[in-house]
Amino acid sequence: MKLVVPWLREFADVPADPTVVAARLAACGFAAESIDDDTIDFEVTANRPDAMSVVGLAREARTAFRVGTPAPRPAAHRATDPAARGQRADAGQVTVRLDSPLCRRYALAMADVQVAPSPAWLADRLTAAGVRPINAVVDVTNYVMLELGQPMHAFDAAKLAGATLSARLAKPGERLTTLDGETRTLAPSMLVIADRDHAVAVAGVMGGRASEVSERTTRVAIESAYFDPATVRRASKRLGLKTEASTRFERGADIGGPVHALERVLALLDQIGAGRASGAIVDVFPAPPAPAVVDLTRAHLDRLVGASIPDADVERILRSLGFEPTTSPVGWRATVPTFRVDVLRETDLVEEVARHWGFEHIPGRPPLETAPPSLASGVALERRLTGLLSGAGLQEAVTFTFMERAAAEPFASSAEEIVSIANPLSEKFAVLRPSLLPGLLDALVYNRRREAKAVRLFEIGSIFSASGEATRLGWVITGPRFEHWGGNEGAADFFDAKGVAELVATSRRQPMEAVGTDALPWYVPGRAARLVATDDPLRPVVGHVGEIRPDLVAARGLESGRVFAGEFSVGARILAVGFEAEPHAVTPIPRMPSVVRDLSILVSESLPAAQVRATIWADPPPALVDVREFDRYQGKGVPAGSVSLSLRLTFRDPDRTLTDIEVQVGVDRIVEALARAHRAVIRGGAGSQSE
Numbered sequence: 112m113k114l115v116v117p118w119l120r121e122f123a124d125v126p127a128d129p130t131v132v133a134a135r136l137a138a139c140g141f142a143a144e145s146i147d148d149d150t151i152d153f154e155v156t157a158n159r160p161d162a163m164s165v166v167g168l169a170r171e172a173r174t175a176f177r178v179g180t181p182a183p184r185p186a187a188h189r190a191t192d193p194a195a196r197g198q199r200a201d202a203g204q205v206t207v208r209l210d211s212p213l214c215r216r217y218a219l220a221m222a223d224v225q226v227a228p229s230p231a232w233l234a235d236r237l238t239a240a241g242v243r244p245i246n247a248v249v250d251v252t253n254y255v256m257l258e259l260g261q262p263m264h265a266f267d268a269a270k271l272a273g274a275t276l277s278a279r280l281a282k283p284g285e286r287l288t289t290l291d292g293e294t295r296t297l298a299p300s301m302l303v304i305a306d307r308d309h310a311v312a313v314a315g316v317m318g319g320r321a322s323e324v325s326e327r328t329t330r331v332a333i334e335s336a337y338f339d340p341a342t343v344r345r346a347s348k349r350l351g352l353k354t355e356a357s358t359r360f361e362r363g364a365d366i367g368g369p370v371h372a373l374e375r376v377l378a379l380l381d382q383i384g385a386g387r388a389s390g391a392i393v394d395v396f397p398a399p400p401a402p403a404v405v406d407l408t409r410a411h412l413d414r415l416v417g418a419s420i421p422d423a424d425v426e427r428i429l430r431s432l433g434f435e436p437t438t439s440p441v442g443w444r445a446t447v448p449t450f451r452v453d454v455l456r457e458t459d460l461v462e463e464v465a466r467h468w469g470f471e472h473i474p475g476r477p478p479l480e481t482a483p484p485s486l487a488s489g490v491a492l493e494r495r496l497t498g499l500l501s502g503a504g505l506q507e508a509v510t511f512t513f514m515e516r517a518a519a520e521p522f523a524s525s526a527e528e529i530v531s532i533a534n535p536l537s538e539k540f541a542v543l544r545p546s547l548l549p550g551l552l553d554a555l556v557y558n559r560r561r562e563a564k565a566v567r568l569f570e571i572g573s574i575f576s577a578s579g580e581a582t583r584l585g586w587v588i589t590g591p592r593f594e595h596w597g598g599n600e601g602a603a604d605f606f607d608a609k610g611v612a613e614l615v616a617t618s619r620r621q622p623m624e625a626v627g628t629d630a631l632p633w634y635v636p637g638r639a640a641r642l643v644a645t646d647d648p649l650r651p652v653v654g655h656v657g658e659i660r661p662d663l664v665a666a667r668g669l670e671s672g673r674v675f676a677g678e679f680s681v682g683a684r685i686l687a688v689g690f691e692a693e694p695h696a697v698t699p700i701p702r703m704p705s706v707v708r709d710l711s712i713l714v715s716e717s718l719p720a721a722q723v724r725a726t727i728w729a730d731p732p733p734a735l736v737d738v739r740e741f742d743r744y745q746g747k748g749v750p751a752g753s754v755s756l757s758l759r760l761t762f763r764d765p766d767r768t769l770t771d772i773e774v775q776v777g778v779d780r781i782v783e784a785l786a787r788a789h790r791a792v793i794r795g796g797a798g799s800q801s802e
Contacts (some may be wrong), residue, residue, distance in 0.1 A: 122169035160362035161450040164260030174431040206275045214278035216337040218369040218394045224386035247385035261372035262356035266322040268330040273307025301346045315343035315360035335369035367449030403447040407460045505567040510550025513540035522546040528576045543575035547585030565590035582681040608675035654679035705763040711794040716754040732777030737761035
């Protein structure tokens with residue numbers, strides 16, 4: 112909004128220095144983009160259509176400079192037809208009719224005119240405000256629009272077909288050549304002003320060329336109306352027409368202003384000798400709204416502002432801005448003027464008072480010491496998991512939820528489970544991800560191409576299938592385990608990926624077991640496992656881990672290297688307890704020595720070591736505290752189809768030293784249990800050692 116300071120000073124006794132005016136209004140929320148001589152270009156936010164006028168900014172300036180409310184500049188009084196309150200009225204030779212509720216008010220005045228150039232002072236002001244002068248009649252309507260904020264349009268009365276102007280919706284396929292010379296096809300949702308035969312203007316946007324005011328015009332019909340803001344906004348966007356009128360109408364014009372604006376236009380036409388009114392102003396206003404009243408309580412004002420503003424200042428500010436406050440037992444009741452379409456609730460009034468009282472007057476105070484709000488359980492869980500995995504050397508990645516179908520299909524249980532997007536931006540974003548692994552794999556490849564040798568990434572996010580949305584924890588690992596100038600610890604393998612799952616499960620104190628499977632098509636057969644919760648009789652599957660198939664890795668752009676990955680269901684039981692469970696119990700260092708026995712057994716090569724451990728722990732000897740595998744051998748001396756599995760058994764009593772006989776009884780008990788459950792055969796004598 113370009114504001115000409117001398118024009119502003121006609122409505123408010125403010126300093127003549129534009130810099131001073133700009134600074135004071137900026138403190139009230141109106142930032143100045145530039146200052147050029149006597150003109151200030153203000154940035155007006157979309158919620159303040161009342162400030163898109165000289166009078167609107169004058170109200171703000173009067174309040175900011177505390178100069179009171181002077182009498183408005185006089186405008187010639189024009190009688191309004193008192194009968195024109197229905198859907199139809201007669202304005203001299205033209206009848207006005209409202210055929211759509213999208214036009215809530217339509218005022219019309221007839222005038223005899225002499226079209227000529229505008230006086231220099233009027234043309235200069237329009238030019239300074241960024242509006243091109245055309246002729247006296249059109250210039251006056253533009254002048255009043257800038258002054259009062261009410262857009263208007265003048266029709267050449269002789270070019271209107273018939274004696275009726277109506278506000279209606281456009282007909283299907285209806286066309287209109289607008290003032291810019293473009294012929295446009297109108298949509299049936301657009302509101303138009305029409306004569307007897309066709310549309311003569313797109314309501315609130317632009318008039319038609321056929322009824323344009325020209326040098327030969329002698330009689331005009333001047334409209335001043337209120338149109339539905341959303342309707343004007345849609346029409347302006349669809350037609351690609353952004354005008355001064357549409358900018359004001361689509362933000363919300365003053366429904367109480369059309370008649371006053373017409374009176375001002377007629378007065379100016381008479382003042383510059385360009386025309387004279389013919390007949391009374393017709394105002395078709397079927398349903399005038401009741402005045403809006405908003406309560407402002409002293410307690411709410413003090414709490415939101417953080418200071419107590421004197422009553423006199425509250426009332427002065429509200430009155431100067433155009434509100435009508437009256438006192439109430441708890442504060443004030445304010446009648447909202449029709450031009451303040453943004454004031455709907457008490458908080459809006461608090462803002463008005465606070466910004467003109469001055470935010471700089473609010474005393475600085477330290478914040479109250481209050482406990483931070485507790486996080487939602489899901490957010491807290493994700494943060495704990497993020498900290499845990501970051502501490503273990505993995506880095507968090509954030510990948511796209513959308514992906515291409517070709518990347519999603521190898522990681523879905525079936526093609527029918529993939530969720531397609533109805534309106535994808537491109538084929539690269541055609542479906543919702545069925546797994547976190549495709550996105551993590553792309554992130555891994557991105558890092559490897561930039562010379563990162565060891566890549567360990569994880570992500571917590573949603574995956575999607577035909578059955579719904581679920582939250583998953585996914586991870587990918589490749590490269591050496593540890594890089595150092597003296598060498599490395601070898602390349603990452605399946606057990607590193609499985610270790611991530613064990614880390615999470617251990618931190619949650621949730622027993623878990625990896626069960627080999629070939630039913631997951633994105634993993635290498637024989638190098639994949641399902642993760643099951645062992646403390647639940649149903650043994651639910653809570654995740655999976657394995658080596659990604661080399662062809663899938665190559666398809667994503669990684670030329671060499673093995674990639675191991677896994678995925679956990681964050682909503683599953685294994686992750687349902689939360690890190691806020693009882694803390695780990697701290698036990699003192701054992702005072703008594705432990706006894707370790709190594710035991711080698713022959714079992715079927717298809718028997719998972721986890722099942723061997725499960726059998727031992729199903730009925731353990733009283734002093735058994737730990738079981739670990741330390742060797743697996745196949746070859747000379749081992750029958751075909753069998754494997755030699757070596758176990759290290761640790762025994763300890765917290766109160767005394769165990770005897771060899773007690774330890775041997777425990778070993779024998781374990782051997783018997785393994786023989787019954789798995790037909791295990793002891794391969795060699797169990798050695799022993801004490802710690």
